[in-house]
Amino acid sequence: xxSAFNFSASPFDCLTPDEQLLVQDSVDIAYFPQGATILAPxxxxxxxxxxxxxxxxxxxxxDVVTTYGPEDCFDGRGLMAxxxxxxxxxxxxxxxxxxxxxxxxxxIAGNVTFGALLFSDLxxxxxxxxxxxxxxxxxxxxxxxxxxxFVRTPHFVDADTSxxxxxxxxHSLRTATLLVRDSQVSPPALGxxxxxxxxxxxxxxxxxxxxxxxxxxxxxxxKVRPSDQLGDALAVMIKHKVHRVVVAExxxxxxxxxxxxxxxxxxxxxxxxxxxxxxARDVPALQEAAGQITRLISLxxxxxxxxxxxxxxxxxLNAKLFERAWQLIAPPDLVxxxxxxxxxxxxxxxxxxxxxxxxxxxxxxGYEPACDVAAVCRQFSAALADFGYPPCPGNIMVSNPQxxxxxxxxxxxARLWLMAATTDGLMALAIFLDAHAVCGDRTLLDKVRxxxxxxxxxNDAMLARFASAVNAFGNSSAWWNRLLFRGDQxxxxxxxxxxxxFPLVHGIRSLALAHHVSATSxxxxxxxxxxAGRLPEKLANDLIDSxxxxxxxxxxVGLQQLETGHAxxxxxxxxxxSSLDRDLLKDTLxxxxxxxxxxxxxxxxxxx
Amino acid sequence: xxxxxxxxKRWFAALKREWLLYHLGxxxxxxxxxPAPENEWVALDCETTGLNVRTDDxxxxxxxxxxxxxxxxxxxxxxxxxxEKRRLTAESVRVHRLRExxxxxxxxxxxxxxxxxxxxxxxxxxxxxxxxxxxxxNRVLFPMLGMGLPQPKIEVSSLYYDYKFHQLxxxxxxxxxIDLRFESLMKDLNLPLWSAHDALNDAIMAALAFLxxxxxxxx
Numbered sequence: 001x002x003s004a005f006n007f008s009a010s011p012f013d014c015l016t017p018d019e020q021l022l023v024q025d026s027v028d029i030a031y032f033p034q035g036a037t038i039l040a041p042x043x044x045x046x047x048x049x050x051x052x053x054x055x056x057x058x059x060x061x062x063d064v065v066t067t068y069g070p071e072d073c074f075d076g077r078g079l080m081a082x083x084x085x086x087x088x089x090x091x092x093x094x095x096x097x098x099x100x101x102x103x104x105x106x107x108i109a110g111n112v113t114f115g116a117l118l119f120s121d122l123x124x125x126x127x128x129x130x131x132x133x134x135x136x137x138x139x140x141x142x143x144x145x146x147x148x149x150f151v152r153t154p155h156f157v158d159a160d161t162s163x164x165x166x167x168x169x170x171h172s173l174r175t176a177t178l179l180v181r182d183s184q185v186s187p188p189a190l191g192x193x194x195x196x197x198x199x200x201x202x203x204x205x206x207x208x209x210x211x212x213x214x215x216x217x218x219x220x221x222x223k224v225r226p227s228d229q230l231g232d233a234l235a236v237m238i239k240h241k242v243h244r245v246v247v248a249e250x251x252x253x254x255x256x257x258x259x260x261x262x263x264x265x266x267x268x269x270x271x272x273x274x275x276x277x278x279x280a281r282d283v284p285a286l287q288e289a290a291g292q293i294t295r296l297i298s299l300x301x302x303x304x305x306x307x308x309x310x311x312x313x314x315x316x317l318n319a320k321l322f323e324r325a326w327q328l329i330a331p332p333d334l335v336x337x338x339x340x341x342x343x344x345x346x347x348x349x350x351x352x353x354x355x356x357x358x359x360x361x362x363x364x365x366g367y368e369p370a371c372d373v374a375a376v377c378r379q380f381s382a383a384l385a386d387f388g389y390p391p392c393p394g395n396i397m398v399s400n401p402q403x404x405x406x407x408x409x410x411x412x413x414a415r416l417w418l419m420a421a422t423t424d425g426l427m428a429l430a431i432f433l434d435a436h437a438v439c440g441d442r443t444l445l446d447k448v449r450x451x452x453x454x455x456x457x458x459n460d461a462m463l464a465r466f467a468s469a470v471n472a473f474g475n476s477s478a479w480w481n482r483l484l485f486r487g488d489q490x491x492x493x494x495x496x497x498x499x500x501x502f503p504l505v506h507g508i509r510s511l512a513l514a515h516h517v518s519a520t521s522x523x524x525x526x527x528x529x530x531x532a533g534r535l536p537e538k539l540a541n542d543l544i545d546s547x548x549x550x551x552x553x554x555x556x557v558g559l560q561q562l563e564t565g566h567a568x569x570x571x572x573x574x575x576x577x578s579s580l581d582r583d584l585l586k587d588t589l590x591x592x593x594x595x596x597x598x599x600x601x602x603x604x605x606x607x608x
Numbered sequence: 609x610x611x612x613x614x615x616x617k618r619w620f621a622a623l624k625r626e627w628l629l630y631h632l633g634x635x636x637x638x639x640x641x642x643p644a645p646e647n648e649w650v651a652l653d654c655e656t657t658g659l660n661v662r663t664d665d666x667x668x669x670x671x672x673x674x675x676x677x678x679x680x681x682x683x684x685x686x687x688x689x690x691x692e693k694r695r696l697t698a699e700s701v702r703v704h705r706l707r708e709x710x711x712x713x714x715x716x717x718x719x720x721x722x723x724x725x726x727x728x729x730x731x732x733x734x735x736x737x738x739x740x741x742x743x744x745x746n747r748v749l750f751p752m753l754g755m756g757l758p759q760p761k762i763e764v765s766s767l768y769y770d771y772k773f774h775q776l777x778x779x780x781x782x783x784x785x786i787d788l789r790f791e792s793l794m795k796d797l798n799l800p801l802w803s804a805h806d807a808l809n810d811a812i813m814a815a816l817a818f819l820x821x822x823x824x825x826x827x
Contacts, residue, residue: 029679029812031819053800095800095816100682 005097009071010580011117012050019107019114026103032090039088045079047098048118054094059087066586067091071579076118079104117580144299146233147226149265151247151255154179159191159214163201166193166213177244177256180217190253191219192246223248224257230265233257277320283383286325290354290387293317297352298559307352307552308523315349315436318342321387322359323439329380330371337367339437339444343396347434348505348521350551353558356392357384358431360403362410362444377404396431407444411451418455421465429466433509436520453516460603467510467603470596473498494585497570500550504543504592507599511535514603522547543595546588553581631754640758642730649674649762650727651734651815653807654741655704657691661743665691667711668704669720670807671727672815674734679815685727686808688714704805717748725757732760736790736814739763764814767821768793793817 005027007013007020015023030049032038038056039045049056050073058065058074065086068074078084079101108115155173157166159182169178176195182188197216204211223246224233236245243259273296276289293314300310319342326340344358345351361377363369377398385391398404405413414432417425432452437445456462473495505522512525515534519525523544529535557572577585600606625641632638652671658664671685688711696708714720724745735741738761746756765788772786787793790813794801799816802809 026682028681029816031677031679031816031823033820033823053798093798093820098678 006071009050010578010583011073011114014111014113014117015107016111019111022103022106023099026100027097028100030094030096030098032094032096034090034093036090036094037087038090038094038096039075039078039084039086041084041087043084044082045075045084046101048076048079048101048104049074049088050097050099052095052097054096055091056094056096057089057091059089066590069582072583073118144230144265145226146224146228146230146247146257147254148295148299149230149257150261151226151257152177152261154246154253154255156181157193157213158182159184159189159212159217161213162209163198163211163213163216164209167198167208170195170198177258178213179246179253179256180213180219182214182217182219189219190221191217192221192244193217194244221246225249226254230262234259234262237262273317274320277317277324280324280328283325283328283386286321286328286383287387290321293321294354294388294562297555298562301552301555301559307548307555310555311349311352311551314352315346318346318351319436319438322384325383325387326380326439329383330376334369334371334373334376335440337364337369337441338362339440339442340398341435341437341445343431343435345434345505347431347436349436350505350522350547352551352555353562354388355390356394356396357381357389358392358396359384359398360396360432360435361398361405362448363404363406364441364444365407367406373404374399374401394427396428407447410448414448414452415455418452418459418462421462426466426469430469430506430509433513434520449518453513453518456513463510463514464603464605466513467507467599468605470503470507470510470599471605473502494572494574495570496550496554496572500589500592501547501554501570503596504547504550507595508543510599510603539591539595539598542591546591549584549588553585628755628758634753637725637753640725640728640730644730644732644759647676648731649734649815649818650729650731650759651679651811651818652728652738652741653735653810653814654744655706655805655807656744657696657700659740661740661747664744665689666717666720666744666748667691667696667706667714668807669724670809670811671724672808672811673727673731674815674819677819679812679819681812684808685723687720687723689717689720690714692717704807718752721745721748721752728757728759730759732762733757734762734764734814734818736764736793736810736817762818764817764821765793767818767825768797771821771824797821 005012005020005024007015007023012020012023028047029052030047032054038049051068051070053070056068056072056074058068074088075084075086078086104118108118152175155169155175155177156179157169159180161169161180166178170176178193180191180193182191193213193216197218201208201211201216204216222236222240222242224236226247226249233245237243237259245257246253247255247257273289273292276292277286280286280289296317297310297314300313322340322342327335330338339362340359341347341362342357342359345355346358361373363373381391381397381399391397396403402413414429417429417432429452433449435445435449508522508525508529511517511529511534512519515529515532517525517528517532519528526535526540526544530537530540553572554570557576558569561569572585574582629638629641650671650673652669654666654670655668656664656666666689668689669685669687673680673683688706690711696706696711701707715723733742742757742761749756769786769788773781776786787796790804790810791801794813794817797817797820799813799820802813804810804813
């Protein structure tokens with residue numbers, strides 16, 4: 001019904017009122033009984049279909065490529081190409097809007113976002129999406145609360161303190177702002193004295209050790225509340241022409257917000273966490289910074305920052321955090337004669353929310369540690385657990401002696417993983433291939449890695465066994481179709497790691513191992529494989545986009561789970577997804593399926 | 609064409625057509641007797657000031673063409689009609705949400721009928737309790753044409769009744785237990801429901817029910 005067309009579903013949600021009118025005037029309603037062929041290959045498409053009720057399956061030959069449900073639209077690509085290339089069949093009785101081709105062309109001509117969302121291949125679709133989000137970016141950052149920004153601890157002095165002593169305080173506390181208490185007046189007054197006040201104090205002419213700070217203090221404090229929005233705090237500063245405001249809840253002063261900190265929060269929040277990590281003098285101070293990382297991720301996610309950027313930032317911050325923690329816990333000679341590394345998703349730089357700690361330590365051959373290395377490692381693992389990184393269920397961490405060995409012993413262990421080729425061994429190898437050094441002498445790690453590559457050279461049987469894990473969780477696409485076909489979305493959840501991330505990441509890792517690509521991130525590996533002519537560029541780009549989509553989806557769901565007090569998991573409740581996310585999920589799982597077919601061919605996995 | 613070569617039923621229809629054309633008040637509307645385009649219908653619904661076909665007036669008409677398995681909402685007809693004699697009652701405003709000032713913008717009933725007839729052409733009519741809508745329409749039409757709308761009529765509720773009746777086991781067929789209310793019918797056929805008592809919405813829903821019942825009967 002024209003009057004009931006759902007303009008809140010993607011891609012129609014980006015239309016202007018005039019464009020909505022065009023849709024209403026160009027839309028018909030079609031009815032298809034179950035089993036009817038809606039579009040056949042070779043046909044010239046005249047309409048875009050938007051499903052009102054029922055399900056449609058898209059076939060390539062005899063394979064079901066994907067399933068469309070209510071609010072999904074098809075076949076945008078065919079309409080653009082002027083030719084249908086797949087068969088679309090009503091899997092269940094279908095009632096659908098059909099929008100005339102001319103109207104669709106007019107909409108695309110007038111609205112870039114609509115066109116991109118509807119027709120483009122995956123990467124265009126995603127960039128159209130992030131463009132839409134970026135409009136809200138700065139806005140949502142300024143909507144963060146004041147206490148989410150870097151609020152400095154308040155320091156108090158008495159109003160009788162001399163300027164000389166106040167200057168000493170400035171120096172020792174490394175601050176430029178002091179709060180001044182005057183208890184001689186009634187009621188006691190509170191004011192602020194800043195570095196700029198010092199100029200006036202010198203110009204006053206009175207010897208500075210005899211000049212009390214009282215006379216130069218500004219006793220009309222400008223306050224904001226911790227729950228105020230940063231944008232409002234900024235407006236207050238501009239209005240009063242001040243560079244800092246006092247953060248107070250009623251009479252209780254919690255800190256001072258400096259304009260500089262506010263701006264750096266809006267522009268580069270991670271810088272502040274970095275400073276916090278570098279300046280930490282003990283483990284509890286680091287714990288504070290670790291908590292900030294999760295808050296930063298949540299903030300960046302809400303603000304629409306590209307997932308790739310978030311992941312890179314988080315990898316750097318985590319690496320700094322681990323490095324600093326290791327430096328604080330391990331004695332200097334152990335730090336110098338070993339290499340601490342992280343593995344798995346953390347090593348690839350694809351870890352967003354804190355999950356299991358996967359880490360290890362390689363010791364220099366012949367190094368005789370003066371300390372009890374095992375005890376130091378246990379202490380380190382415990383510290384990470386305190387930071388919110390739960391111990392690894394597979395016990396892949398430095399506190400496990402198997403993951404804390406000398407270069408020679410480690411290489412020997414890796415050889416055993418390869419030779420025995422047990423599931424656990426191959427898994428350990430897979431995780432180790434992603435190792436990324438965070439502290440100490442990184443050449444030690446490189447030596448072990450080189451040893452692994454030497455052993456795998458041209459060992460096709462071993463490579464095939466390694467790569468075969470991509471098929472471990474069955475065919476995700478079939479599963480997805482079965483699910484939609486049953487129309488029983490309410491109770492179903494998709495394990496995004498099994499269906500998407502793992503086959504993608506492991507497939508790229510297997511190709512990287514086969515072609516001796518030493519990069520550890522999936523993106524770098526894929527790019528190196530393209531450069532070496534081992535992976536089609538188009539597929540590589542789609543895989544990278546798909547990986548980022550999976551990471552983004554997992555993050556979105558994970559943050560929601562954290563907010564509701566649950567541990568972040570890989571389960572995605574399909575009924576909670578928007579129609580755009582469902583659409584993208586189908587596209588990306590389709591890319592993974594295509595990639596798996598390539599891997600099966602490349603490693604001859606059908607024979608296994 | 610000589611009538612004697614036709615089978616009796618067609619012969620009777622042809623005779624009736626000739627008789628009606630002879631009595632047609634306004635020859636401009638002869639097109640309503642032309643052969644209908646293949647596989648086309650018009651679904652129709654009216655909103656009225658009340659339920660009395662003699663004293664109440666039409667205030668809105670919604671009509672939509674059906675072509676094959678498609679409902680051509682892009683070629684719809686939506687008319688707001690100024691009532692001739694009857695004021696709107698509060699009760700009817702609650703039903704169709706058209707207020708006095710809304711229908712005052714409407715066109716005259718005669719003008720609406722002209723537009724409707726051109727829109728329908730010679731296509732068969734489809735509707736739910738079409739009898740009521742046609743009685744309202746024909747009352748306005750009679751002074752103009754000397755007759756009511758001549759097109760064949762297809763009643764959705766009776767299509768549905770036949771379909772349900774054949775599904776029932778023999779012993780249950782006389783119990784009269786088939787629920788013919790529009791909403792029940794749409795739900796039972798598993799078709800989408802849009803907000804009712806909007807003439808166009810109602811016409812489209814009737815059209816959908818028609819398409820599905822036609823499919824069920826063929827399959």
